[in-house]
Amino acid sequence: MTDLSMIEAAALRADGVVRRTPLLSSPFLDEIAGRPVYAKAEVLQHTGSFKFRGAWSALSALDEATRARGVLAYSSGNHAQGVARAAALFGVPSTIIMPRDAPLMKIDNTRALGAEVVLYDRAGGESREAIGAAISDARGVTLIKPYDEPQVIAGQGTCGLEIAVQAAEAGVAQATVLTCCGGGGLTAGIALALEGHAPGMTVRPVEPEGFDDTAQSLAAGTRLGHGHVEAGFCDAILTGMPGEITFPILERLCGPGIVVTEAEVRAAMREAANRLKLVVEPGGAVALAAALYHGDALAPGPVICTVSGGNVDPAAFAAVLTGA
């Protein structure tokens, strides 16, 4: 089970490889929110999302002989790119199982980063887990799960260590920390890191409307699924149910989940472009949307939100910018 010492060990293995992303702000965002807003710009991480942290952590924790045989991952696109890039940096092969209807940029990037991409049809009932198990057995490669994997959670937690330091530099000790939440790997990692290094902060997971399995599960005190096919505007964070390993951490450390609308996500993407000069994909903008438009649900005081990832097809991004 991931704990603070595992996150600190992951940070040591990440030193000089994983980027320390900036904590940004803008007086224009503060004015919209009516409070200080800080954005942890993980779109600037390698491969455009925080997922590289977890991938690097997991690969760097493998023994050399195991790692050399190669790794396998299933992902809608950001974990895919993170694992592909980490594998390429280690010089080991990677196989990534991706849904056929993932954003084209994510599929193209994963291939260009050196992975073998296996596409599957999620609407047709194919199971990525079953495909993955078959490949893993046949090739002797190691599966790197996207969130229910202690070393992946530890890697995402390094983002939380940075938030603690950067918030302290900005003079912020008490804050609400809003996270983009799919399976809960980033949320769990940040919550564990802040429990140890910034106990005055409370983590609140944010999800898009219709895919609020984490909010519902936190409210019910047990893991619930929304039962949807995992496709939609916020493609990166549309997991069906909180993770087995992540959920107990969220339940122990996080406040209630927050749910944002697609219109709020689009508005947050525009503000991120105009005010922070960042390209953010829909799933990466949900926490900023909550910071800007759900102040009523938050405790008073500063808010820190993760902004990640940034892998959005240019035409889709342009349509959001122009309000089309």
Add this chain to the structure above:
Amino acid sequence: MTDLSMIEAAALRADGVVRRTPLLSSPFLDEIAGRPVYAKAEVLQHTGSFKFRGAWSALSALDEATRARGVLAYSSGNHAQGVARAAALFGVPSTIIMPRDAPLMKIDNTRALGAEVVLYDRAGGESREAIGAAISDARGVTLIKPYDEPQVIAGQGTCGLEIAVQAAEAGVAQATVLTCCGGGGLTAGIALALEGHAPGMTVRPVEPEGFDDTAQSLAAGTRLGHGHVEAGFCDAILTGMPGEITFPILERLCGPGIVVTEAEVRAAMREAANRLKLVVEPGGAVALAAALYHGDALAPGPVICTVSGGNVDPAAFAAVLTGA
């Protein structure tokens, strides 16, 4: 005259206020350029461009009584926002003279940052210098020139100090450093900083086609103007002639200027969005365009380019993204 000690003093005054922007990279950009490319992401600076550095340097160097009377600037938009924000942080009034046809976002932001904006008609022959002198005389405020001002150059030079440190962290000692060049304030400041802190680097100013007064002046060994009205796609860097103070610094320290086409600038803006997740305005993308598409003009080895600013109207940016 600006020298290294003035830049280092400006860096001390900037500590805790000016952002240390990241030096970013992407394997996709390296592949296009055929060499390692590093992008100094000054779009992430306060107000979306490096201009805040020079503005903060100039205002923080004024004695308190002088500063309290207020400041004045003329600018097509990025220096405007930098001075407005710096003045607001000091709690002193600012007046900014801007061309009526500047990008709307730049005019709106400058007002929203607290400045009084005076619009003038540059095509109609009004002189911003004359308007500025009249206001400065009448109000007793201090003019902060956009580039021909030693403390402004010193402030821009703090970007060069960071490049020296960050390049060393990346293991880069020898490199070509490409700068977005208008009046030459950033170029001069960076060249002075690197002369002292990274003598293995050579600065090359980059300009858009049709507005290459610096390249022509460097080739001729004397200041030449292109004689155009200062309006065009790369609005931020369309000065008519190199500065009186900046040019001798460029002549002493820089290699030949590089000229990029509008098509190359548009392509670089798309790459910055897709690969670096940054929103970059046309004038801010010229150095990246040179890094990606003018390798033949560069010495072998790594290239470092400034990427600044990011103040582009959303519709204009969307049109570039979709190739419209």
